[in-house]
Amino acid sequence: MAEYRIITDSTTDLAPEMIRELGVQVAPLCYVMDGSTYHNIPGGGEMSDQAFYQKLREGTMPTTTQINSEEFVALFTPVLEAGEDILYIAFSSGLSGTCQSAHLAARELKDRFPERRVEVFDSLCASMGEGLLVYHAATRKNQGATMDEVLAWLKENVLHLCHWFTVDDLNHLKRGGRVSTATALVGTMLGIKPVLHVDDEGHLIPVSKVRGRKQSLDALVKKMEETAIDPKDQVVFLSHGDCLEDAQYVAKQVKEKLGVKEVKINFIGPVIGAHSGPGTVALFFLGSTR
Numbered sequence: 575m576a577e578y579r580i581i582t583d584s585t586t587d588l589a590p591e592m593i594r595e596l597g598v599q600v601a602p603l604c605y606v607m608d609g610s611t612y613h614n615i616p617g618g619g620e621m622s623d624q625a626f627y628q629k630l631r632e633g634t635m636p637t638t639t640q641i642n643s644e645e646f647v648a649l650f651t652p653v654l655e656a657g658e659d660i661l662y663i664a665f666s667s668g669l670s671g672t673c674q675s676a677h678l679a680a681r682e683l684k685d686r687f688p689e690r691r692v693e694v695f696d697s698l699c700a701s702m703g704e705g706l707l708v709y710h711a712a713t714r715k716n717q718g719a720t721m722d723e724v725l726a727w728l729k730e731n732v733l734h735l736c737h738w739f740t741v742d743d744l745n746h747l748k749r750g751g752r753v754s755t756a757t758a759l760v761g762t763m764l765g766i767k768p769v770l771h772v773d774d775e776g777h778l779i780p781v782s783k784v785r786g787r788k789q790s791l792d793a794l795v796k797k798m799e800e801t802a803i804d805p806k807d808q809v810v811f812l813s814h815g816d817c818l819e820d821a822q823y824v825a826k827q828v829k830e831k832l833g834v835k836e837v838k839i840n841f842i843g844p845v846i847g848a849h850s851g852p853g854t855v856a857l858f859f860l861g862s863t864r
Contacts, residue, residue, distance in 0.1 A: 576657070576658070576659050576690075576691070577657065577658045577659070578658055578659040578660065578661055578691070578715075578721045579598075579599060579653055579658050579659070579660055579661070580596075580597075580598045580599070580661050580662075580663065580708065580711060580712050580715060580724075581598065581599040581600070581601060581649070581650075581653075581660055581661070581662045581663070582598055582599075582600055582601070582662070582663045582664070582697075582704070582708045583600065583601055583602075583603060583641070583663075583664065583665045583672060583704070584600050584601065584602040584603050584613075584614040584615065584616055584843060584845065585603060585614070585665045585670075585672075585700060585701065585704055585843065585845050585846055586600070586701070586702065586704045586705035586708050587616075587701045587702045587704075587705055587813050587840055587841065587842055587843045587846065588600070588616060588702070588705040588708065588709075588840065589616065589617065589838075589840045590616045590617040592705075592709070592838070592840075593616055596708070596709065596712035596713070596716070597712060597715075597716060598708060598712050599653075600616055601641055601645075601646075601649055602614050602615050602619070603638065603639065603640065603641055603665070603670075603672065603845045604638070604639045604845075605636045605637065605638045605639070605844045605845055605848055606636060606637045606638075606639070607621075607626075607629060607634055607636040607844075608629075608634060611639075612844065614843050614844050614845045616843070621844070623816065623841040623843065623844070623847075624816060626844045626847065627815060627816035627847065627852045628816075630847070630848075630851060630852050631852055636844065636848040637848070638844075638845045638848050638849070640670050640671045640672040640675060641672045641675055641676070642675050643675045643676075643678040643679045643682070644679075645675075646675055646676050646678075646679030646680075647679045647682060647683060650662075650679060650680075650683055650692060651683065651686075654683060654686075654687045654690045654692070655687075657690075658690075659690055659691040659692070659693075659721060660690075660691070660692045660693065661693050661695065661711070661721050661724060661725065662676050662680075662692065662693065662694045662695065663695050663697050663704070663707060663708050663711060663728070664676050664694055664695065664696055664697055665697065665699075665700065665704060666696065666697055666698045666699055666700050666704070666772065666776030666777075667696045667698070667776055668698065668772075668773075668775050668776030668777040668778075669700055669776060669777070669778065673694065673696045676694045677694050679692075680692040680693075680694050691721070693721065693725060695725065695728050695729075696776070697732065697735075697776075698732055698733070698735075698772070698774070698775065698776035699732070699735055699737065699772060699776065700737065700772055700776075700778070700846060701737075701813045701842055701843075701846045701856055701858075702811040702812070702813040702838075702840060702842075702856065702858050703735055703736075703737040703772060703811070703856070703858040705811060705813075705840075705858075706735060706809075706811045706858045706859075706860075707728065707731075707732065707735050709809065709811075710727070710731070711724050711727070711728055714727060731860065733774050733863075733864055734803065734860050734861055734862070734863070734864070735858065735860060735864070736771070736797070736798070736801060736802075736857075736858065736859050736860065736861040736863075736864055737771050737772040737856065737857075737858055737864070738769065738770075738771050738793075738794045738797040738798065738856070738857045738858075739769075739770055739771070739794065739850070739854060739855060739856030739857065740767050740768060740769050740770070740790035740791065740793065740794060740854070740855055741767070741768060741770075741815075741850055741851055741853060741854045742767070742787065742815075742817070742851070742852065742853025742854065743851045743852060743853055745851070765785055765786055765787075766783050766784070766785055767783065767784055767785070767786065767787060767789070767790035768780050768781075768782070768783050768790075769781050769782045769783070769784060769790060769793045769794070769797070771797075771864060772864065773864060774864055787820070791820055791823055791824050791827075791855060792827070794824055794855065794856075794857040795824060795827040795828055795831060795832075795857070797857075798810075798828060798832060798857060798859055798861070799831060799832060801861035801862045801863055802832060802859050802860070802861050802862075803860050803861055803862060805828070805832040805833060805834050805859070806832070806833040806834065806835065808834060808836075808859055808860055809836045809837075809838065810825075810828055810834050810836070810837045810838070810857070810858065810859045811837070811838050811839075811840075811857075811858040811859075812824055812825055812837055812838070812839045812840075812855070812856065812857055812858070813839070813840055813841065813842045813846075813854075813855075813856045813858075814839065814840075814841065814842060814854065814855050814856070815841075815842045815847050815850055815851060815852045815853055815854035815855075816841065816852050816853075817852065817853050817854075817855060818839070820853070820855050821839050821855055822839070824855060824857055825837040825839060828857070842854055842856065
């Protein structure tokens with residue numbers, strides 16, 4: 575049985591210590607801010623997460639870039655040359671062209687390494703939702719599961735990976751075309767906070783609106799109450815846009831109301847944060863339906 579490596583994107587927003595613990599390799603996406611290009615490296619890298627969000631609050635508007643197929647070829651080639659197969663768990667194709675770039679690279683490398691496998695799996699996930707999927711896949715690999723067994727688990731469970739989140743500043747969603755200018759203006763004036771999720775096609779979809787920050791955070795917990803599968807036995811992930819206290823509030827709620835024992839919290843990295851903005855809180859878990 576060939577050895578294989580799990581590779582994923584920095585859009586998983588996993589902490590560096592978890593990446594090391596899981597034994598996965600992370601490919602960084604990039605973002606452009608004030609005319610400079612930065613790699614979205616877990617843990618901050620060239621710019622700390624706090625500094626990134628401070629720049630957003632000051633009005634800087636970053637752009638983001640996907641990984642192209644040439645970069646994937648360069649990333650995958652040394653792994654294949656070392657005799658390992660690759661399972662690449664990709665950022666949602668509904669949000670980025672990165673997954674398609676990985677497919678193109680895999681097809682090119684198949685001719686050069688006919689004896690090796692490069693499997694590209696579309697996570698249909700983002701931020702620590704993608705990270706939670708990678709966590710489950712890597713945990714199974716580390717317990718001895720084959721690539722085919724991990725792929726089977728991913729295919730069976732990917733649409734049970736629930737993403738529920740809210741944002742504090744509607745203007746970042748307006749820039750990305752997720753809400754209209756009028757909605758952003760009126761919502762900001764009235765203190766309206768959207769509750770959004772990632773759907774079965776991996777797209778970001780507004781679902782409802784509530785008034786006030788606390789109510790929007792409580793709405794995330796309510797969504798988990800409605801659909802979570804055996805929450806007491808789950809590891810739940812939470813990511814935040816430089817608003818740790820709000821993330822800790824949600825973590826406390828899911829522990830008290832659903833009996834969740836373990837909640838992992840980390841920053842939303844710059845590539846996702848460029849579109850969601852400061853004050854975003856996102857909750858990820860396994861549920862009966864997205």
